[in-house]
Amino acid sequence: MEHAGASFPPEYVQHRxxxxxxxxxxxxxKAAEEVATWYAELPLDxxxxxxxxxxxxxxxxxxxxxxxxxGKGHRIKDFNKIxxxxxxxxxxxxxxxxxxxxxEEKAEVKAEKQATQAQFGLALVDGHLEKVGNFTIxxxxxxRGRGKHPKTGKVKQRxxxxxxxxxxxxxxxxxxxxxDGHGWGAxxxxxSVTWLVTWRENIMEANKYVMLAAMSSLKGKSDRDKYxxxxxxxxxxxxxxxxxxxxLQSRSGEERQMATAMWLIDIxxxxxxxxxxxxxxxxVGCCSLRVEHFTFxxxxxxxxxxxxxxxxxxxFKQTIxxxxxxxxGLKVLRNIKDFCKGKRKNExxxxxxxxxxxxxxxxxxxxxxxxxxxxxxxxSETLQNELPSAEDMRRLxxxxxxxxxxxxNRKVAILCNHQxxxxxxxxxxxxxxxxxVAMLKKQKRELQAMKKKIEAGxxxxxxxxxxxxxxxxxxxxKAKAEKLRNSAKTDEQRIKATKATxxxxxxxxxxxxxxxxxxxxxxxxxxDPKKVQARIVTWTEKIRKQELTLQNKSDNKEVALGTSKxxxxxxxxxxxxxxxxxxxxxxxxxxxxxxxxxxxxxxxPDWRFEAPDN
DNA sequence: TTCAAGACTTGGAATAATTTTT
DNA sequence: AAAAATTATTCCAAGTCTTGAA
Numbered sequence: 001m002e003h004a005g006a007s008f009p010p011e012y013v014q015h016r017x018x019x020x021x022x023x024x025x026x027x028x029x030k031a032a033e034e035v036a037t038w039y040a041e042l043p044l045d046x047x048x049x050x051x052x053x054x055x056x057x058x059x060x061x062x063x064x065x066x067x068x069x070x071g072k073g074h075r076i077k078d079f080n081k082i083x084x085x086x087x088x089x090x091x092x093x094x095x096x097x098x099x100x101x102x103x104e105e106k107a108e109v110k111a112e113k114q115a116t117q118a119q120f121g122l123a124l125v126d127g128h129l130e131k132v133g134n135f136t137i138x139x140x141x142x143x144r145g146r147g148k149h150p151k152t153g154k155v156k157q158r159x160x161x162x163x164x165x166x167x168x169x170x171x172x173x174x175x176x177x178x179x180d181g182h183g184w185g186a187x188x189x190x191x192s193v194t195w196l197v198t199w200r201e202n203i204m205e206a207n208k209y210v211m212l213a214a215m216s217s218l219k220g221k222s223d224r225d226k227y228x229x230x231x232x233x234x235x236x237x238x239x240x241x242x243x244x245x246x247x248l249q250s251r252s253g254e255e256r257q258m259a260t261a262m263w264l265i266d267i268x269x270x271x272x273x274x275x276x277x278x279x280x281x282x283x284v285g286c287c288s289l290r291v292e293h294f295t296f297x298x299x300x301x302x303x304x305x306x307x308x309x310x311x312x313x314x315x316f317k318q319t320i321x322x323x324x325x326x327x328x329g330l331k332v333l334r335n336i337k338d339f340c341k342g343k344r345k346n347e348x349x350x351x352x353x354x355x356x357x358x359x360x361x362x363x364x365x366x367x368x369x370x371x372x373x374x375x376x377x378x379x380s381e382t383l384q385n386e387l388p389s390a391e392d393m394r395r396l397x398x399x400x401x402x403x404x405x406x407x408x409n410r411k412v413a414i415l416c417n418h419q420x421x422x423x424x425x426x427x428x429x430x431x432x433x434x435x436x437v438a439m440l441k442k443q444k445r446e447l448q449a450m451k452k453k454i455e456a457g458x459x460x461x462x463x464x465x466x467x468x469x470x471x472x473x474x475x476x477x478k479a480k481a482e483k484l485r486n487s488a489k490t491d492e493q494r495i496k497a498t499k500a501t502x503x504x505x506x507x508x509x510x511x512x513x514x515x516x517x518x519x520x521x522x523x524x525x526x527x528d529p530k531k532v533q534a535r536i537v538t539w540t541e542k543i544r545k546q547e548l549t550l551q552n553k554s555d556n557k558e559v560a561l562g563t564s565k566x567x568x569x570x571x572x573x574x575x576x577x578x579x580x581x582x583x584x585x586x587x588x589x590x591x592x593x594x595x596x597x598x599x600x601x602x603x604x605p606d607w608r609f610e611a612p613d614n
Numbered sequence: 615t616t617c618a619a620g621a622c623t624t625g626g627a628a629t630a631a632t633t634t635t636t
Numbered sequence: 637a638a639a640a641a642t643t644a645t646t647c648c649a650a651g652t653c654t655t656g657a658a
Contacts, residue, residue, distance in 0.1 A: 138648065139648095145650090146625090149649090193620090194622080195621075198621090201648095206650090207620060208648085209620095209621075222623090223623095226623085272652070280650085281650090283651090285652095310651095311624080311625065311650060312624095312625055312627095312649075356653085370652075370653065372623085372651090375624095418626090423627090426641095429640080512636085560626070562626090563625060567624055567625085590643075592645070
C-alpha cells in the first residue's frame with residue numbers, strides 16, 4: 001500500500017479581537033484566542049449552549065481547559081465574568097463576510113480543495129488505485145459529545161504530525177511530512193490492518209483512523225460479506241427463533257434471560273448494549289437495560305412502556321403490547337416482570353448477560369453470527385417484503401415509484417429507530433404551511449359568502465383586491481441593497497450590504513404575505529357568481545394538496561431514511577426492484593451510494609434476498 | 615482466560631450542493 | 637433570478653466486535 005500520508009487543516013490565524021472580562025478588554029495569546037473564538041462561534045440555541053440542563057457542564061469543562069491555556073495567574077478566572085458579546089459579534093460578522101463571497105472566491109476555494117484531493121485522496125493498494133476516505137486530520141475545537149456527555153466542552157487539541165502513525169506497504173516510499181519543521185511520529189508496515197494513518201484523540205483517548213473510502217474495493221468486499229452473513233442468518237432464523245422461544249421457560253435463569261434478550265433484539269431491533277464508562281453519556285442497549293426503562297401499565301395487563309436513550313442518546317420509546325405476540329409474547333412479558341421484580345430501578349434487567357456471552361451463544365448456533373447481524377437481516381428482509389410488486393407499479397410515474405420505495409424505506413427506518421431532530425427552520429416551515437392551510441380555508445369561506453351576496457345582488461360589502469404598498473417599498477429596498485453590495489470593498493461595507501439584503505428580503509416576505517392574504521379576491525366584483533364558484537373549486541383543490549403535503553412532512557419530519565439505506569438494507573434488493581419496476585437507480589441511490597454499492601449494480605431483476613442454498 | 619485496547623461500522627448534525635418554487 | 641426547500645456530503649462521535657496482552 002502506497003499513499004501520501006495525511007493532509008492537515010490550516011494553521012490558526014490570529015485576529016487580535018479582545019475578550020471582555022469583568023468589564024475590561026483583554027488581549028489574548030494566539031492559543032487562548034483560538035479557544036475563545038471556538039466558544040464564541042457556538043450558537044446560543046444549539047445543542048450545547050441551548051440546553052439549560054447541560055450547558056453548565058459544557059461551560060465548566062470549557063473553562064477548566066481554557067484556564068489551562070491562559071496559564072497560571074491569568075486575570076481571567078471566572079467564567080461568569082466573561083462577556084462574549086464582543087467576540088461573538090466578531091465571529092458572526094466573519095460568517096456574514098464568508099457568505100458574501102464572490103463566485104471567483106468560491107471557485108478558488110474549490111480549486112484548492114481539488115488540489116488537496118488529488119494529492120492525498122488516492123492510495124495504491126495491491127496495484128489498484130483506490131479512493132481514500134477522510135484524508136484530512138480532524139480540526140481542533142471544543143468537544144461536542146452527544147446528549148449528556150460528561151466531557152462536553154473540553155478542548156480537543158490540534159493534532160501534530162509527530163502524533164501520527166502511518167501504515168505503508170513494505171516497499172512503499174514514505175512521503176515527506178507536509179508541515180515544515182515537523183515529521184511523522186511513526187511509520188509501520190502492517191498488512192493485517194486497513195488503516196493508512198492513525199492517531200489518538202485527547203478527549204476520550206480513542207484512536208482515530210484514516211481509511212479507504214466507502215467506494216473502495218476493500219470496503220465494498222466487507223460490505224458484501226456483511227450482507228452475505230445477513231442472508232445466511234435468514235437460513236438459520238427459524239431455528240434460532242425456535243431456540244429462544246423454547247428457552248423462554250428454561251429452568252436456568254441465564255438461559256431465560258438470553259432468550260428474552262434475543263426476543264427484544266430480533267423483534268424490536270435493539271442493539272446489543274455494551275457496558276459504558278463513567279466518562280460517557282448514559283445510554284443503553286439490550287444487555288444494559290435497567291429496571292427504570294420498563295414501565296408496567298396500570299391500564300393494561302399486557303402493555304409495557306419501554307423507554308431509554310440508545311446510541312447517540314436517541315430516545316427509544318414504544319408501548320409494547322405483548323398480547324400482540326401471542327403465547328410467546330406473554331412468556332416474554334412474564335420474564336421481564338420477573339427479572340425486574342425486587343430490584344432497584346437502576347439495576348440491570350439482564351444481570352446474567354453481557355454482549356460477549358450473547359454473541360458467543362449466537363456463534364454456537366451459526367458461525368460468525370453476532371447481535372448486529374439481526375439488525376441487518378431484519379432491515380433487508382423488511383425492505384424486500386415492503387416493496388410493492390412490479391405489477392402494482394405498472395403505469396405509475398417515476399416520482400410515484402420513488403414515493404413507494406421511500407414508504408418501504410421508512411418502515412425499515414422506524415424498525416431501526418433512525419431519527420432526526422426537527423430543526424428550528426424546519427419547524428418554522430411546517431408552522432408556516434399550517435398557517436397557509438388555515439388561511440386558504442378562511443378565504444374559501446369568504447368566497448362562499450361572496451357567491452351568495454352576488455347571487456342576491458348585494459355586492460356592497462364584497463371586498464376587492466387592492467395594491468399592497470409594501471411591494472413597492474420592498475422593490476426600493478432591494479435596489480438600495482444591490483447598490484451597496486456592488487460597491488462594497490471593505491469587510492465592513494460587505495457586512496452592511498449583507499444586512500441590507502437581509503432587510504429587503506424580510507420586507508419582501510411581508511409583502512408576499514400581504515398579497516397572499518387577498519389572493520382570493522377579485523380586482524372588481526364579478527357580476528357572474530360562476531366566476532366565484534370556479535375560484536371556490538380552485539381553492540378546494542389547493543387546500544387538499546397543501547393538507548396532503550403538510551401531513552407527509554409532519555409524518556416524516558423525525559424519521560431519517562439515510563442511515564438504513566447506507567448501512568442496513570442490502571443494496572441488491574433495491575437494484576433488483578428498480579430493474580423490475582423500470583425505475584432508474586439514480587432516483588433512489590445518489591452518486592456516492594451508486595459508487596459505494598457498485599458491486600451490487602449488476603444483479604438481475606429477479607434477484608432476491610434469500611438464504612444461500614448450502 | 616480475562617478484559618482492555620484496537621479496529622472497524624454505524625449514526626445524527628452540520629454544511630454544501632442541487633432542485634423546486636415563486 | 638432568487639429564495640426556499642430538499643437532498644447529498646462531510647464531519648466526527650459512538651457504537652460493536654475482535655484481538656492481543658497480561
